Structure formats: structure tokens, C-alpha cells
Amino acid sequence: NAGVMQNPRHLVRRRGQEARLRCSPMKGHSHVYWYRQLPEEGLKFMVYLQKENIIDESGMPKERFSAEFPKEGPSILRIQQVVRGDSAAYFCASSLLDTNGNTIYFGEGSWLTVV
Amino acid sequence: DQQVKQNSPSLSVQEGRISILNCDYTNSMFDYFLWYKKYPAEGPTFLISISSIKDKNEDGRFTVFLNKSAKHLSLHIVPSQPGDSAVYFCAAKSGNYGGSQGNLIFGKGTKLSVKP
Numbered sequence: 001n002a003g004v005m006q007n008p009r010h011l012v013r014r015r016g017q018e019a020r021l022r023c024s025p026m027k028g029h030s031h032v033y034w035y036r037q038l039p040e041e042g043l044k045f046m047v048y049l050q051k052e053n054i055i056d057e058s059g060m061p062k063e064r065f066s067a068e069f070p071k072e073g074p075s076i077l078r079i080q081q082v083v084r085g086d087s088a089a090y091f092c093a094s095s096l097l098d099t100n101g102n103t104i105y106f107g108e109g110s111w112l113t114v115v
Numbered sequence: 116d117q118q119v120k121q122n123s124p125s126l127s128v129q130e131g132r133i134s135i136l137n138c139d140y141t142n143s144m145f146d147y148f149l150w151y152k153k154y155p156a157e158g159p160t161f162l163i164s165i166s167s168i169k170d171k172n173e174d175g176r177f178t179v180f181l182n183k184s185a186k187h188l189s190l191h192i193v194p195s196q197p198g199d200s201a202v203y204f205c206a207a208k209s210g211n212y213g214g215s216q217g218n219l220i221f222g223k224g225t226k227l228s229v230k231p
Contacts, residue, residue, distance in 0.1 A: 004158070035219075042119075042204060042221035043159065056218055091158050103149065104219070106158035 003027065004107035005074075006092050012113045019079040019086070021110045025094030032075040033093040033104055034067055043091060049075060082114045118142045119207050121222035130231050134192040138205030138222055141186065145207040149219065150179060150190045153202045162203075163190070195229045202226045 003026035013019050025032050030051055035043040048056040049069035060067065064082075069075040079086055089111050093104040120139045128134045138148075146167040151159035165172040165179045165188065172179050178191045192199055203226075206219040 042223040045218045108158045
């Protein structure tokens with residue numbers, strides 16, 4: 001998972017606040033994915049983005065969650081009006097579709113705690 | 116409904132012996148399978164993968180076996196080392212390209228402990 005950079009690593013928010021998680025993909029990768037891991041669970045796919053496009057958001061909750069991957073800068077996962085159930089580890093991953101499209105590489109995660 | 120199942124939450128093995136981690140899946144459309152290793156407070160690290168057109172893939176101490184008829188795959192680690200102690204996740208997907216390329220379906224993981 002070297003190369004995919006996530007920040008912050010740990011974030012504490014009160015209920016009702018907003019959380020913003022950032023992800024810079026590996027150098028040369030233009031495909032970004034966000035996953036969420038709840039305690040004692042496996043990772044659950046949330047969203048797949050390419051530069052300026054959302055390709056697959058089938059795993060995103062319908063409300064309060066949004067993601068973007070602008071032309072310049074990192075990908076952002078934004079959670080508005082956080083609730084306790086949003087407490088989880090959020091992992092970003094990236095891939096280089098053309099030559100190694102079957103493998104995605106994960107960052108070290110951002111741990112969100114809602115108090 | 117869980118499409119990828121890892122029925123053993125934990126496994127303990129003696130150093131030097133073989134570790135066998137199992138994974139079952141229900142979706143016959145899955146055509147690519149991956150194993151990831153995860154240490155606490157870190158992201159998953161890719162280990163090895165296998166396409167559905169193969170039944171075995173080997174990389175050093177790691178070998179993945181795929182039995183399509185049984186919808187079962189396993190990861191063999193031999194010889195096991197204490198540094199292999201981690202949580203191992205099985206993941207699957209269908210389709211190499213398009214909107215679901217990164218939509219991996221993960222199992223809940225198996226915690227492997229390798230004792231010296």
C-alpha cells in the first residue's frame with residue numbers, strides 16, 4: 001500500500017459536524033476507490049472515481065455522503081452531519097487501469113470517530 | 116447476503132508449518148479473486164490474485180487455489196513465519212473494466228497467528 005496517501009489518519013468529529021477525508025493516489029494512477037470498514041467487518045465498496053468523474057457510486061449512502069476527484073488535487077470523501085454510525089475506517093485505493101487494472105492498492109486508512 | 120465468506124475468523128499455526136486460509140463465494144459471475152493482508156491500523160496490502168481461467172497461482176511462499184465448481188478458493192502459506200501474523204481478506208469481482216472495476220467484494224477476514 002505504499003504510495004497511496006490518506007489524511008488525516010485519525011479524525012474526531014461531534015455529531016452533526018462535517019468530516020473531510022483526503023486521498024492522493026499512487027503516482028500515475030488515475031482511478032480512485034473509497035472503501036469503508038466497520039468494526040469486525042470486511043471492507044465495503046463505496047465509490048469509484050476517475051478524474052472529474054464518478055464511475056460507480058453504488059456503495060455510497062444516498063444522503064450525507066459525497067465524493068469527488070478533481071482535475072487537480074486529491075480525492076475528497078465528504079460526510080455531512082456525521083452520526084455515530086459513521087465511525088469507521090475509511091480506506092482509499094488507486095489503480096492504473098491499463099496495465100494492471102486488476103489490482104488496486106490501498107492507503108493506510110483514515111479512522112473517523114464520531115462522539 | 117454475503118457473497119464472499121471466510122468462515123474461520125481465526126487460525127493459529129506453528130512457525131514453519133503450512134497455513135491454509137479458506138474462502139467461499141456464491142456469485143458465479145465473479146471472475147477474479149484477490150487476497151489481501153492487513154495489519155492493525157494499516158491498509159490492506161495486496162498479496163496474490165487469480166483469474167477464473169486458472170486453478171492455481173503461485174508467488175513465493177504464497178499459492179492460491181481456485182475450485183470453480185465448488186466456488187471455493189484457498190490461500191496456502193508455506194512455510195509460515197511469525198511476520199505472516201495478520202488478518203487475511205479474500206476479495207472477488209466480476210468484470211475487468213468498466214464501472215465495477217474497483218468494486219471488490221470482501222470477506223470478513225481471517226486472523227492468522229503464527230507462533231514461533
